[in-house]
Amino acid sequence: MPHSAVVDGRVRRPRLTSAYLLGSVLAMIVATPAAASAPAPTGGAVAGPTPKIKALQCRTACMGVTAGHIGSRVRVKGVKGKSLKRIDSVVFEGAPGAADDVSVPPLRAKKKYVDARVPRTAVTGPVMLVSTDGAESAPTPVPLTIDPTPVAPKSTAGGLGIDVEVQGNRVFYGAERMAQVSYLVRGTQPANVAVELIRVSDGVAITRWEPGDVPPETPQTIKWDGTAGGKVQRDGRYFFRVFATAASGATASSAQAPPTLPRAKAAPGSFLFQRHIFPIRGAHTYGTGAAAFGGGRGHQGQDTFARCGTPLVAARGGVVKFKQYHSRAGHYIVIDGDREGYDYAYMHLRDASLVDEGDHVYTGQPVGFVGATGRATGCHLHFEVWKAPGWYSGGSPVNPLPLLQGWDKTS
Ligand SMILES: [Zn+2]
Numbered sequence: 130m131p132h133s134a135v136v137d138g139r140v141r142r143p144r145l146t147s148a149y150l151l152g153s154v155l156a157m158i159v160a161t162p163a164a165a166s167a168p169a170p171t172g173g174a175v176a177g178p179t180p181k182i183k184a185l186q187c188r189t190a191c192m193g194v195t196a197g198h199i200g201s202r203v204r205v206k207g208v209k210g211k212s213l214k215r216i217d218s219v220v221f222e223g224a225p226g227a228a229d230d231v232s233v234p235p236l237r238a239k240k241k242y243v244d245a246r247v248p249r250t251a252v253t254g255p256v257m258l259v260s261t262d263g264a265e266s267a268p269t270p271v272p273l274t275i276d277p278t279p280v281a282p283k284s285t286a287g288g289l290g291i292d293v294e295v296q297g298n299r300v301f302y303g304a305e306r307m308a309q310v311s312y313l314v315r316g317t318q319p320a321n322v323a324v325e326l327i328r329v330s331d332g333v334a335i336t337r338w339e340p341g342d343v344p345p346e347t348p349q350t351i352k353w354d355g356t357a358g359g360k361v362q363r364d365g366r367y368f369f370r371v372f373a374t375a376a377s378g379a380t381a382s383s384a385q386a387p388p389t390l391p392r393a394k395a396a397p398g399s400f401l402f403q404r405h406i407f408p409i410r411g412a413h414t415y416g417t418g419a420a421a422f423g424g425g426r427g428h429q430g431q432d433t434f435a436r437c438g439t440p441l442v443a444a445r446g447g448v449v450k451f452k453q454y455h456s457r458a459g460h461y462i463v464i465d466g467d468r469e470g471y472d473y474a475y476m477h478l479r480d481a482s483l484v485d486e487g488d489h490v491y492t493g494q495p496v497g498f499v500g501a502t503g504r505a506t507g508c509h510l511h512f513e514v515w516k517a518p519g520w521y522s523g524g525s526p527v528n529p530l531p532l533l534q535g536w537d538k539t540s
Contacts, residue, residue, distance in 0.1 A: 179266060180213060180259075198247065200279045202247075203245055205256060218235075219258060222256065233298060249294050253272055262538065292397075296310075300355075301404070302405075303447070303492040309350055311348055311349070312369075320343060323337060323338065327369075334370075366399060384397055437500050443494050447465045448467075449465075450463045452486045458477065461474060461482075472515040476503065477509060481497075514527050515527070
C-alpha cells in the first residue's frame with residue numbers, strides 16, 4: 130500500500146506527545162455539556178487484551194532456534210500471566226508488506242505457548258499472533274528463518290495424498306488479499322483434481338473448481354473472491370476440500386467435512402469469511418445519549434471515541450463518492466460499498482483522507498486517522514450507514530451501532 134503510515138503491512142500507530150495529550154485534555158474541558166458524557170477511550174476496552182510474545186522457538190526439523198523448514202513446527206511463547214489460549218491465528222509476516230503474509234490456525238493454543246506448522250507459502254520474517262477478538266501482538270523481535278525446502282513428507286507408500294493449506298485464517302470480502310488455498314498432490318503420478326468450497330454452518334458446497342490433471346508434488350493455488358452464483362456469500366466459516374483421482378483409480382481427499390464448528394476451525398483448508406471489518410483499529414468506546422444514532426437531535430450516525438491518531442480502515446471496500454471538508458463534519462469521506470446498497474460515511478478525520486474521490490478502496494484499506502476536525506467534542510469517529518440510493522442522494526440513514534458491534538466482535 131502506498132501510504133507512508135503503513136509499515137510492515139500494518140498501520141503504524143503515531144506516538145502522542147505530551148503537548149498533544151494536554152491539547153486533548155483541554156479540548157475535553159472546554160467541551161460543551163454534551164461532550165461531558167463522552168467517555169475516555171481505555172486501553173483494550175473492546176479489542177480485548179493484546180497478546181504478548183516472549184520468544185520464538187523451532188521445535189521440529191530445525192536448523193536453529195529460530196530457523197526451520199516449510200512444515201517445521203514452531204512454538205511462540207507468551208509472557209507470564211498472559212494466556213495465549215484465545216489465539217486463533219499465527220501470522221508468518223515474511224518481508225515488509227501484507228502481500229506475502231500467511232496466517233494459519235494454531236496446532237494448539239495453550240496458556241503459555243502457541244504451536245503452529247510453518248505453512249508452505251511462508252517466507253523468512255517475523256511471526257505475530259492474533260486473538261479471537263482481533264487483538265494483535267507485536268511481531269517477534271527475531272525473525273523466523275525459513276528454508277523453502279519442505280520437511281520430507283510422510284511416506285505415502287507410492288499412493289496418492291492431498292495436502293491443503295489456506296493462506297489467511299480470516300478473510301474479508303473485497304480485501305486486497307482473497308481467500309486462497311494452496312494444495313499439493315502427493316505421490317508419483319498426476320491426478321485429476323476437483324476443489325469444493327464448503328460452508329460449515331450447513332455443510333453445503335457453494336462453489337466448485339475443476340482444474341483437471343495436476344502434476345504430483347507441485348503446489349497449486351485457487352482463489353475465491355467471496356461470491357457464488359453472482360452473490361456475495363454470508364459471514365462465517367468455510368473450507369476448501371480437495372479431491373484427487375489418479376489414472377490408477379486411486380482416490381484421495383483432504384479433510385472430511387467437519388460436522389461441528391470447533392472441529393471445523395482446526396480443519397486444514399478452513400477460514401473465516403467476513404463481509405466487513407471494524408473500521409477503528411485501536412481501543413475505542415461507543416458513545417451513548419447524544420452521541421448515539423438519533424441522540425434526541427436527529428444525529429444520523431454513531432460516535433465512537435478513540436484516541437486521535439487511531440488508524441481508520443474502510444469497513445467495506447467500494448468507491449469513494451465524496452472526500453471533502455465541512456464546517457460540522459470536518460474532514461470526511463463517503464464510500465459506496467461494493468456489491469451492496471450501502472454508503473458509509475467517516476467524519477471528523479484528523480486530516481484529509483488518505484484516499485481520493487473516485488478511488489476504489491479495498492475492505493480494510495487505511496483511509497485516515499481518528500480526529501476531531503469540524504464540530505467535534507473529543508476525538509471520535511462519526512460513522513454513518515445509508516441505504517440505497519445512498520448518502521444524501523435519496524437514501525436514508527440506519528442505526529450503525531448493531532453493525533459496528535457485530536464487526537467489532539469478529540474483526
Ligand atoms: Zn456524530
